[in-house]
Amino acid sequence: MNSVAFIIIAIFTLAAALATATLQKLMHAALSFAVAFVGIAAFFFLLGAEFVGLVQIFVYIGAVAVLIVFTILLTRRDVEKDRGFNWSGVVVAIAVFGGLILAILKTQSLSGAALETPALTVKFIGEVLMTSYVWPLQCVGLLLTAALIGALILVMEEKR
Amino acid sequence: MTPTLQLFLVVSAALFCIGLLAALSRRHAIFILIGIEMMLAAANLNFIAFWRFSPEAHQPTGVMVAIFSIAIAAAEAAVGLALVISVYRHYRTTNVDQLDQLKG
Numbered sequence: 001m002n003s004v005a006f007i008i009i010a011i012f013t014l015a016a017a018l019a020t021a022t023l024q025k026l027m028h029a030a031l032s033f034a035v036a037f038v039g040i041a042a043f044f045f046l047l048g049a050e051f052v053g054l055v056q057i058f059v060y061i062g063a064v065a066v067l068i069v070f071t072i073l074l075t076r077r078d079v080e081k082d083r084g085f086n087w088s089g090v091v092v093a094i095a096v097f098g099g100l101i102l103a104i105l106k107t108q109s110l111s112g113a114a115l116e117t118p119a120l121t122v123k124f125i126g127e128v129l130m131t132s133y134v135w136p137l138q139c140v141g142l143l144l145t146a147a148l149i150g151a152l153i154l155v156m157e158e159k160r
Numbered sequence: 161m162t163p164t165l166q167l168f169l170v171v172s173a174a175l176f177c178i179g180l181l182a183a184l185s186r187r188h189a190i191f192i193l194i195g196i197e198m199m200l201a202a203a204n205l206n207f208i209a210f211w212r213f214s215p216e217a218h219q220p221t222g223v224m225v226a227i228f229s230i231a232i233a234a235a236e237a238a239v240g241l242a243l244v245i246s247v248y249r250h251y252r253t254t255n256v257d258q259l260d261q262l263k264g
Contacts, residue, residue: 006163010171017175017198021182026190033194040175040201044226047168047212052204052226059230064197064237071190071241075248089184097177104169120220125227133224140231147235151242 005046013039026072034065051125168209176202189247189254193240200233 016036023029037060044053129137176199183195204226211222248254 003163006167010167014171014174014178017178020191020194020198021178021186026188029191030194033198036198037201040205043168043171043205044208047208049208049212049223049226052208052223052230055227055230056201056204059234060197060201064234067237067241068190068194071244074245075190075254086185086187089181092184093177093181096180097173100173100176101170104166104173120223125220125223128220128224136224136228140228144231144235147239151238154239154242154246 002046009039009042009046013043026076027069030065030068030072033068034061037061037065048120051120051122165209165213168213169206172202172205172209175199175205187255187257189244189256190241192256193237193244196240197233197237200229200236204229 013036016032016039019032020029020036023032037056041053041056041060044050044056179195179198179202181195182198183192186192186195207222207226207229211217211220211226214222244254247259251259253259
């Protein structure tokens with residue numbers, strides 16, 4: 001693993017995520033959300049999980065980001081900008097970050113280097129998904145169907 | 161120097177806290193959802209990092225959990241955004257401070 005690539009991706013991802021959390025213009029924040037998720041997918045590529053990185057790009061950039069942009073456009077008569085920032089959230093977030101960092105740095109067994117890159121082909125993932133993970137796969141399919149029907153029912157116009 | 165597991169966990173913790181910041185301090189309902197998505201993505205990053213640095217990396221458990229977690233996050237985003245649109249139809253606003261009809 002390359003440390004230069006790690007530092008570049010980390011700065012890129014965290015800057016985009018911070019822009020998502022703080023930018024006032026809703027559309028700019030939604031687009032920097034997409035950029036932050038490209039950075040997370042790059043982390044997955046760096047860690048050798050190429051399939052998960054591709055799934056992340058397809059699902060988040062292809063579907064969720066587009067859905068969020070559409071929702072902002074459908075509800076934009078309300079507010080073009082997000083006014084009023086709750087500063088107590090900053091305090092809570094910094095406190096949680098401090099606690100997590102303390103826990104990570106205090107744990108001794110986390111400082112080991114990576115072993116050799118495991119060969120994780122898409123063929124292997126497909127075989128495992130269809131053999132030992134077939135029940136979780138079916139449950140996720142059922143969940144996605146239920147979520148699709150639920151979302152349709154929620155946005156359906158009520159007939160009076 | 162190659163990045164260790166600790167560095168990935170620090171980045172993931174930072175991402176989680178930025179998501180928490182977005183979920184707690186934003187007033188717009190869509191951005192609360194985006195904050196939750198970001199926290200889920202930080203958890204996914206942890207799954208993949210622990211899988212990559214574990215001695216049994218030939219077993220794809222972490223990758224599988226991350227894939228299922230992405231699918232569940234997509235379902236959550238679809239239902240959440242449908243809720244936002246539904247709330248907007250009723251109240252003509254998506255500002256969560258103005259949605260206080262159930263307040264005691």
